[in-house]
Amino acid sequence: MNKLITLFLFSVLMQTNIQAQTNQQHHRQLRHVVLFSFKPGSSAADIKKVEDAFRALPSKIPEIKGFEWGLNNSPEGLNQGFTHCFFLTFDSEKGREIYLPHPAHKAFGSVLKPHLEKVLVVDYWTEK
Secondary structure (H helix, E strand, O other): OHHHHHHHHHHHHHHHHHHHHHHHHHHOOEEEEEEEEEOOOOOHHHHHHHHHHHHOHHHHOOOOOEEEEEEOOOOOOOOOOOOEEEEEEEOOHHHHHHHOOOHHHHHHHHHHHHHEEEEEEEEEEOOO
């Protein structure tokens, strides 16, 4: 009887461990972080057009699963001129592969290019 109980408990623990690993893999997400600084001659209206164009991408590219953006407000002074941060989430590298050459993303680049001073992009898989 003890062997049967031990075998049962071992089986439950193994199943729980496999399920936890599977759930952890499914919860990982690919983050795409984009930072911009703009040319000194770009007007507030020019920059607003860039913001609006980037904010429209999730409605045009279904592979974007999450989207946030904001302006730098760090008091540390370490932003190196970057003022805008856009934060995209993908479920897979395949989603990012579709996003990068997507016509809507390319069209956004046309809006951005005349005003872009610098760009910094970092992609990473979330870890817990």
